[in-house]
Amino acid sequence: MGHAMKAQDALRATAATSKMVVTKYCEDLSDQELLTRPAAGCNHLAWQLGHLISSEHQLLESVCPGAAPELPDGFAERHSKEATASDDASQFCGTAEYLELLSRVQDATVAALDKLSDADLDQPGPEHMRPMFSTVGDIFVLIATHPMMHAGQFVPVRRALGKPIVI
Known part of the structure; x- marks a missing residue:
């Protein structure tokens, strides 16, 4: 018989589901x-x-x-709130690079999670996040679910472009 699911297992599975959905929605764009x-x-x-x-x-x-792995120079700035109006393709990456970076960051998240105990997950989260995400575990829930907060926006783009239904 397998082991009882722990919080880390549930977080890992949630992150993997989010990664799969976003990847499926993007890989053919x-x-x-x-x-x-x-x-x-x-x-x-x-x-x-x-x-x-x-x-x-x-x-x-x-x-x-x-x-976390290092991101390309200027990456965070090119994807900041101040950059939302830009349609300049030269400021953004291609599909393959985004999916590779997403995978690299998510692999680092899972590797970090695997080193944490239940007690570590119960530790207070970053002070500025505590009103909504009070513990380290809550931050990992946010990390695992954040892609799904955006995934629904990919569907209308896919429909408008005539892409097949992938999920």
Whole structure:
């Protein structure tokens, strides 16, 4: 018989599901198609992917300093709130690079999670996050679910581009 599921197992499975959904929604999109906005006032998919990567990087660093892989120079700035209006393709990455960076950051998150005990997950989270995410474990829940907060925006883009249903 297998072992009883622990919090780390549930977080790992949730993160893997989020990664699978985002990857399926993006892997057949061209670099140019990533610059499509799901609706007026929404961020294009390239920005959203970069936001997910830089957010996970920053959140992981906030609870496990030194655990996140280095991102390309200027990556976080090119995917900041100040950059949401930009449609300049030269400021964004291509599909393959985003998916590779996403995978690298998510692998680092899982590696960091695997080193944490239940007691570690119960430790207080970063002070500025505590009103909503009070513990380290809560930060890992946010990391694991954040891609799903954005995934629904990928569907209207896929429909508008005539892409097949993948999930």
